[in-house]
Amino acid sequence: MIPVPSPDRLERAQRAVAAAGWEALLLSAGTDLRYLTGYNAHPSERLTCLVVPAEGESLLIVPELEAPMVKAAGATIGLRAWAETEDPFALVAGHLRKVGPPGRVGIGNRMWAEHALQLGSATGSRAELAGPLMAQLRMRKDDAEAAALFEAGRAIDRVHARMAEWLRPRRTEREVGRDIAEAIVAEGHESAEFTIVGSGPNGASPHHLLSDRVIETGDLVVVDIGGVTEAGYFSDSTRTYVAGGRVAPEVIDLYGVLQAAQEAACRAVAPGVSAAAVDATARGIIEQAGYGANFIHRTGHGIGLDVHEDPYIVSGNDIPLEAGMAFSIEPGIYISGRYGARIEDIVICTADGVQRLNTGSRDLLTLGA
């Protein structure tokens, strides 16, 4: 069973809403809603909307046909189910107008425009993004969340540990990817969420997923995979493999640079160190080796109920890291048209340093030789 979140989360949110000078926080289906209430609504054209006013009772407005799911999730919040031909936006407006005239509201960053614009019309309130407020609530993982991320990390490590079962020359990326996706579920996830198998030149496309390309002997293969556990927490880990041996000395050199950069960035994590400084640590090593222009993305992203969330480990983000913050460290080097390499671990900043949630070998392993 997934524990229902402590009512404390909703109380902290309400205090933050009051401090922001908003009438209310409005959250549609998504992880912010799940974080505060435990209810994992699925995104839909039918409006689900949690109203957290600066003062008074919070209210969850849900489509009637989904009301039983809120109860099944154990959420104890006040509920207003709307029938299929009712206007849910008017219901939100009605709840807001109980507390005062139209002012400013915070809306969830991933609310769909169709809901945001219709809420704006119905309420007359001016919308601001609630992302920074929600990030403040969600960035520091509590012990139960850290345990959930550990569990996800161990599960994806078990999948990487089995990679030799599937990854070898003469199979297509798609065939390998399907096997991996099955294993992601078998090893302890509720679902496989992404499966990148970037072989040879496809490895130079960081977000390449799967293709019908046949893996060749000597290919570098970037395998970036993750899933979500029953508790809703993500795994995300990348290893780069060699299919069947025979890589050029330049590849060994490049990989050594990458490995050193990833290791140094992980070791740089500590409370008070800025996110930007961790990025600069990885980037500096890669730049010094002459690959700066080939590291075309940030060093990492926060992770939790979302696979990408605050804090982002990127130049310009001067937020100081704090105990409980969980994020990826994933530098990559991409040689366009030829190959790419990336190494990714999820880490948690602790009171006195860092703990890695992914612990499998980061060496350039040859499989299927």
Place this chain on the structure above:
Amino acid sequence: MIPVPSPDRLERAQRAVAAAGWEALLLSAGTDLRYLTGYNAHPSERLTCLVVPAEGESLLIVPELEAPMVKAAGATIGLRAWAETEDPFALVAGHLRKVGPPGRVGIGNRMWAEHALQLGSATGSRAELAGPLMAQLRMRKDDAEAAALFEAGRAIDRVHARMAEWLRPRRTEREVGRDIAEAIVAEGHESAEFTIVGSGPNGASPHHLLSDRVIETGDLVVVDIGGVTEAGYFSDSTRTYVAGGRVAPEVIDLYGVLQAAQEAACRAVAPGVSAAAVDATARGIIEQAGYGANFIHRTGHGIGLDVHEDPYIVSGNDIPLEAGMAFSIEPGIYISGRYGARIEDIVICTADGVQRLNTGSRDLLTLGA
């Protein structure tokens, strides 16, 4: 291979933008973007934005690390890749300001609020929902789309045809659901998208997914399942089964009413008939039998690149059906705390009537007896 959409789609969109008096249409990652360009971007905090101005060149603004994926998708549109620390919102504003001062823009209905609000700030343009415009472009499926929906329908029919392999008393919904999800992929989908196994009282919760409830002998079990094919088109089909026999006569009666309602609504589909009239056909039969209050959702939803899209088959939607429109017909009857039943087929309105894409038996089959 998935064919790249005809440039004609983008031209029709541009004409519609001009007719709407908008500066441009702005679409982030999602199915509207895929429909117009063939590029299936994944939703992300990193902005992907297609700008379709009323006149002049369209431009696709993408994160640099995803630019290779646009080329791999075969999209021939003008591309502007933004580096990780660039401001993509300023790039959109720059492209708009080439054509004139700030006015009105259409934004995709499912654009995230964080993108919509930042685009608003950067461009100074007033956002309106592009949903109705995109629905006009997408609602009438062309022959290739109809063929893709047929293929998806046949694939999900093959899964229902195998249901006796998995569905029987003493298994949990979750065990059955995992087997079904594997079969959805094995029978021809790229991924399983939803797997509802609502046994006994859980069947009365229309959007219930899976639980650890052990299926009992004599349970009614609602199985509502779908996936997405490589071409991006959804399947969605519901059958209600009996686990192991022995249902009460009242259940047989209720199911007979439901089956008659579903059949009549399917037969009511024809060009010129309104969506609301199809809903009224199913609803009338269920109301006459005394179950009106137990049919708590609309009769159906359009389907294509989204599992829910226009046209919605619901009271108040007076849109006349036209050849090429594809949607579900899925009345249900729910007895709270006891059981539920639903029958769902995808149908396409044809020049002279209707064609069903799901053709498996709609009788109340007993499995695992």
